Amino acid sequence: MARILVVDDAAFMRKMVTDALTKGGHEVVGEAGNGQEAIARFQELKPELTTLDITMPEKDGLAALKEIIELDPNARVIMCSALGQESKVLESIKLGARDFVVKPFQADRVLEAVGKALA
Amino acid sequence: MSATAEALERLGQSSAEACSGVLEMFAPGKVSTGEVSVPKDFADAFATVPVPAVAMSVSYVDGVTGGNVFLITLDGAKRLAAAMMGMEEPEDPDAPELSELELSAVSEAMNQMMASAAAATATALGTEVEIGTPDTKMFAAAADIAGAYPHTPHAVRIGFSICGEPARLVQLVPNAFVVRMSSALDDLGAEVVSAPNPATAAGGTAGPAIPSLAGIPVRVWAELGRARMPSAQVVGLPPGAVVELDRQADDPIDLYVNGTLFATGRLVVVDETDWAVRIEHVLDKTKTSADSGMEVARWPESW
Numbered sequence: 001m002a003r004i005l006v007v008d009d010a011a012f013m014r015k016m017v018t019d020a021l022t023k024g025g026h027e028v029v030g031e032a033g034n035g036q037e038a039i040a041r042f043q044e045l046k047p048e049l050t051t052l053d054i055t056m057p058e059k060d061g062l063a064a065l066k067e068i069i070e071l072d073p074n075a076r077v078i079m080c081s082a083l084g085q086e087s088k089v090l091e092s093i094k095l096g097a098r099d100f101v102v103k104p105f106q107a108d109r110v111l112e113a114v115g116k117a118l119a
Numbered sequence: 120m121s122a123t124a125e126a127l128e129r130l131g132q133s134s135a136e137a138c139s140g141v142l143e144m145f146a147p148g149k150v151s152t153g154e155v156s157v158p159k160d161f162a163d164a165f166a167t168v169p170v171p172a173v174a175m176s177v178s179y180v181d182g183v184t185g186g187n188v189f190l191i192t193l194d195g196a197k198r199l200a201a202a203m204m205g206m207e208e209p210e211d212p213d214a215p216e217l218s219e220l221e222l223s224a225v226s227e228a229m230n231q232m233m234a235s236a237a238a239a240t241a242t243a244l245g246t247e248v249e250i251g252t253p254d255t256k257m258f259a260a261a262a263d264i265a266g267a268y269p270h271t272p273h274a275v276r277i278g279f280s281i282c283g284e285p286a287r288l289v290q291l292v293p294n295a296f297v298v299r300m301s302s303a304l305d306d307l308g309a310e311v312v313s314a315p316n317p318a319t320a321a322g323g324t325a326g327p328a329i330p331s332l333a334g335i336p337v338r339v340w341a342e343l344g345r346a347r348m349p350s351a352q353v354v355g356l357p358p359g360a361v362v363e364l365d366r367q368a369d370d371p372i373d374l375y376v377n378g379t380l381f382a383t384g385r386l387v388v389v390d391e392t393d394w395a396v397r398i399e400h401v402l403d404k405t406k407t408s409a410d411s412g413m414e415v416a417r418w419p420e421s422w
Contacts, residue, residue, distance in 0.1 A: 012203070012224035055252070082234035086378060103231050104144040 002118055003029045005047035007038040007064070008080065009056040013103075017051055017080070020107035026114065035059025039067050042075075049076040049117060051110070052097070054088050062092055069096040076117045080105075123273070124157050126300035130243055131155040131275035131290060134187070137239035138232040138288055139279065145228050146202035146282060153278030164274040164289045165190075165265040172258045173217065175229040176268060177237070177250045183293040185271045186250070187236055189229050190264070193217070193257075195284025200224040202282055216257065226255055236288070242377065244299045245336060273297055341386070341396050342373040371399055 004026050008014045011033075018028045030045045032038040036059045042050060050068065054061040061079060068075050079092045079100040089100050098117040101109050135152050142150040158164040171193040178186035191199065193216070197209035200221035210218070217225065230253050241248040258264050273292040278285070344364025356362070366372070371383040374396055384396040 010223045010227045010230070011220055012200075012227045015204075015220070057252070082231050085234070103234075104141055106144075 001025050001027070002048040002114070003027050003045070004114070005030045005032065005038070005041055005045055005050040007032045007035075007041075007051060007056075007061070008053040009033050010053075013053065013080075016107075017110060020110045021114065023107065024111040024114070035061060035064030035067075038064045039071075042068050043071065049078065049114060051078050051080055051114075054079055054081040054085055054092070062088060062095065065092055065095050065097055078110075078113050078117055122301045123297050126297050127157045127273055127275050127292060128155060130240060130292065130296070130300060131157070131277050133239040133243050134236040134275070134288065134290060135277045135279075137235040138189075138277075141232045141235050142199075142228065142279070142281060146199055149198075149202055149282045151280045153280060155275065155277050158274055158276050161270055161274055162265045164276050164291075165261070165268075168258075168261050168264055168287060169285055170258055170261050172261075172264070173225060174256045174258060174264065174267075175226060175233070175253050176256075177233040177253045178269075179237075179293075180249045180251045183295050184269050185291045185293040185296065186269075187233050188268055188289045188291065189232060189286070190258075190289070191225075191281060191286035192284045195281050195286055196225045197221060198282035198284060199228060203228060222255070226253065229253060229255075232288075236290075240290075240296075242337070244296060246299070337377050339381075340375050341384075342375060343386070344370075344372075372396065374398065 004021055006014050006017045006021070006028050008017065014031045014033075018031070021028055029047055030041045032041045034056045038050070038052065038061075039059075041047075052061045052065055052068075056064075061081075065077055065079070068077060073096070075096075077097045079089060079097045080103060081089050081100060082103050092100065099113040101113050132155055135155055139150055139152045158166075165188075168190050169192050172190050173193060173196040174188055174190045176186055176188040178184075194212070196217055197212060197214075200217070201207070201209045203224045204220075209221070233250060233253060237248045237250045256267060258267075268289075268291060271291040272294050273296075275290040275292060277288040277290070279287065344366035346362050346364050348362075372386055373380055374382040374384055380402060382398045382401045384398040384400070387395050387397050389395045
């Protein structure tokens with residue numbers, strides 16, 4: 001059970017991730033639709049974990065991840081990416097992301113990644 | 120069949136499989152793939168699309184004109200969105216356009232399909248294919264569709280049925296892709312004759328590859344072990360330094376196929392000079408690199 005911030009530019013994906021996390025007993029404390037918003041919400045809400053989409057307008061997930069890790073080096077962040085973005089996934093792991101899930105994903109996969117990151 | 124037509128058809132087949140894989144996750148049991156065809160001319164690729172239709176396109180960004188356009192009827196888009204949200208029927212089946220959440224759902228499905236199709240195209244071409252951000256349009260008249268997209272020398276048309284409604288993927292193919300695909304196919308013709316079937320060599324447990332993908336060259340590499348250290352330590356490594364890897368000398372080594380951990384085996388020497396790997400265990404094919412968390416391995420750019 002953790003307080004989680006969900007970041008994705010697609011309202012539908014935010015709903016999917018939120019539903020999955022809520023069913024798993026977590027509390028989604030906030031949502032953001034781009035990297036800029038994600039950083040603002042992160043500072044304001046201090047979530048225990050953040051899920052971060054990679055491809056987003058304004059500021060993408062990698063740039064947001066970098067700033068979040070600068071704000072809190074211990075921040076737990078899980079990246080969500082579409083297929084074919086292996087290089088970006090690798091970069092995000094190097095930047096400090098705890099794990100990643102590849103879209104399209106099943107609810108169980110999200111919960112498993114969250115569980116591992118919180119352990 | 121001409122080499123160009125064959126290349127285009129293979130490209131279409133692999134994209135069709137990639138797209139239906141994504142769709143099947145969003146709308147299980149409600150997706151079937153129809154015919155893959157190479158239309159005579161550009162306009163023909165978009166002919167007879169039922170309207171009103173929702174269209175979503177992505178362009179390639181590596182300097183060539185081309186990309187993918189996915190078209191689905193408005194009713195189909197509503198039904199797909201409903202299926203994605205676990206509903207049997209759309210909330211408002213008679214609405215003249217998609218609600219914000221429906222549009223977001225369908226865009227996301229198309230987005231992920233396009234990423235998957237681009238990844239399949241990259242595999243077919245043997246080079247990375249990057250795509251731009253998706254663009255969504257609504258069409259009320261079929262005659263308007265072809266003019267809305269950049270003209271390319273080749274196109275492939277793939278039919279789908281999604282939630283009982285017709286849908287279509289049109290691949291807008293630049294000449295450069297056909298040239299690369301054709302030469303990859305030629306290389307393959309030469310290799311297939313001389314090389315043993317890799318699936319058989321691996322113990323025959325891998326199962327038959329999908330026919331349209333069976334001929335596509337893949338990158339295979341073996342990994343002895345890994346190490347993790349601070350960057351400052353890496354740049355300071357003098358010649359003669361020893362980097363310890365995370366494996367014991369008697370541990371099996373990993374065999375990767377295009378970044379996916381495929382099998383484990385033992386390093387052996389053949390002909391007294393060449394390294395080779397004897398496969399011990401072919402991994403369950405459902406276990407991909409993505410499932411196992413951090414196991415991402417890429418082919419180094421310089422190879």
